[in-house]
Amino acid sequence: xxxxxxxxxxxxxxxxxxxxxxxxxxxxxxxxxxxxxxxxxxxxxxxxxxxxxxxxxxxxxxxxxxxxxxxxxxxxxxxxxxxxxxxxxxxxxxxxxxxxxxxxxxxxxxxxxxxxxxxxxxxxxxxxxxxxxxxxxxxxxxxxxxxxxxxxxxxxxxxxxxxxxxxxxxxxxxxxxxxxxxxxxxxxxxxxxxxxxxxxxxxxxxxxxxxxxxxxxxxxxxxxxxxxxxxxxxxxxxxxxxxxxxxxxxxxxxxxxxxxxxxxxxxxxxxxxxxxxxxxxxxxxxxxxxxxxxxxxxxxxxxxxxxxxxxxxxxxxxxxxxxxxxxxxxxxxxxxxxxxxxxxxxxxxxxx
Ligand code: NAD
Ligand code: DAU
Numbered sequence: 001x002x003x004x005x006x007x008x009x010x011x012x013x014x015x016x017x018x019x020x021x022x023x024x025x026x027x028x029x030x031x032x033x034x035x036x037x038x039x040x041x042x043x044x045x046x047x048x049x050x051x052x053x054x055x056x057x058x059x060x061x062x063x064x065x066x067x068x069x070x071x072x073x074x075x076x077x078x079x080x081x082x083x084x085x086x087x088x089x090x091x092x093x094x095x096x097x098x099x100x101x102x103x104x105x106x107x108x109x110x111x112x113x114x115x116x117x118x119x120x121x122x123x124x125x126x127x128x129x130x131x132x133x134x135x136x137x138x139x140x141x142x143x144x145x146x147x148x149x150x151x152x153x154x155x156x157x158x159x160x161x162x163x164x165x166x167x168x169x170x171x172x173x174x175x176x177x178x179x180x181x182x183x184x185x186x187x188x189x190x191x192x193x194x195x196x197x198x199x200x201x202x203x204x205x206x207x208x209x210x211x212x213x214x215x216x217x218x219x220x221x222x223x224x225x226x227x228x229x230x231x232x233x234x235x236x237x238x239x240x241x242x243x244x245x246x247x248x249x250x251x252x253x254x255x256x257x258x259x260x261x262x263x264x265x266x267x268x269x270x271x272x273x274x275x276x277x278x279x280x281x282x283x284x285x286x287x288x289x290x291x292x293x294x295x296x297x298x299x300x301x302x303x304x305x306x307x308x309x310x311x312x313x314x315x316x317x318x319x320x321x322x323x324x325x326x327x328x329x330x331x332x333x334x335x336x337x338x339x340x341x342x343x344x345x346x347x348x349x350x351x352x
Pocket of ligand 1: 006007008009010011012013031032033034035036037038039057058059060079080081082083084085099103131132133134163185186187188189190195
């Protein structure tokens with residue numbers, strides 16, 4: 001049996017592929033365009049592992065997707081591939097529309113054609129798992145209840161609007177064509193292989209380099225943080241036992257302000273890698289706010305907990321410690337990402 005993973009060289013996708021193959025022998029075909037966010041070095045431990053087949057390509061390449069589905073006959077597609085960074089979507093929304101909207105549309109059409117060609121048993125077992133985000137629900141007031149699965153959509157950034165559009169396509173392909181879909185809406189992830197354009201890895205690498213730690217606006221925006229391995233275990237549960245056509249919110253009940261996050265990272269670095277120049281918090285710098293910045297996200301995860309018995313394994317304290325330690329132990333990964341060397345890593349590692 002095989003699954004097709006899209007975006008499996010990115011932050012969450014690579015964690016998912018590694019976790020998946022650590023837990024079972026079901027093969028993974030990994031389709032990833034290797035944009036700036038894709039890093040095959042994340043998957044270096046799978047080199048020579050016949051269970052992992054990497055294919056460089058765009059989800060919007062219909063002929064390529066059709067040929068992969070025909071050749072490998074996956075029993076499921078787990079769709080991570082996306083442009084994922086809100087700040088980049090503000091500067092250049094075009095790529096977000098191409099991948100997140102048009103790319104998802106093409107993938108859905110290819111999945112529908114493939115699914116339609118299966119026999120009844122394979123058709124019933126097939127799943128299209130769409131990895132979405134809590135950002136599609138928009139921003140919460142400080143005292144508002146956390147997002148449930150029935151919260152109205154209010155996307156506020158080009159990124160979240162593009163993810164919302166893809167969610168609607170997934171829903172429609174189920175409702176109209178019967179494609180057996182599942183959608184998960186996860187809160188902010190953190191952990192190994194997180195590209196240092198996002199808050200937590202950016203703070204770690206800047207602090208270690210003695211650079212300013214930029215906090216947007218007043219730094220009191222709230223996010224709900226989940227260790228990436230817990231997101232991966234939630235996807236596995238939903239894929240295995242989630243009800244077709246349903247959506248599941250995934251979160252760690254860990255609401256924190258950005259200021260709290262940055263101070264927590266600084267305190268861990270003070271403990272694990274003290275700086276002769278003094279506490280890392282001295283580097284915190286308030287900078288101009290993100291345009292349209294959502295004030296608060298919070299996930300109500302009772303549906304996935306109640307129906308599927310899923311629970312996060314990490315608390316914020318254990319997860320953030322593991323994360324900071326991982327970055328301290330992987331200075332070569334960070335250096336390669338910062339220099340851009342990771343983009344040549346495949347050639348260096350595997351030759352031409
Ligand atoms: P990422 O930016 O780290 O990785 C995205 C991956 O997709 C990269 O490997 C990239 O090369 C690949 N990709 C981009 N465009 C592609 C295309 N057209 N065809 C094939 N591959 C392409 O993103 P991430 O943080 O790992 O997020 C993965 C998914 O999870 C996204 O759909 C995102 O919306 C969702 N999500 C992320 C978070 C989070 O906190 N990071 C939280 C909830 C949901
Ligand atoms: O909520 C899930 C989403 O989380 C995912 O769908 C996105 O793909 C993922 O990128 C993430 O989006 P955010 O915008 O919340 O993540 P980011 O790390 O960019 O920012 C987290 C918070 O920190 C946010 O309030 C903005 C703030 N921030 C971010 C950066 C990069 C700063 O204050 N300074 C910074 O330099």
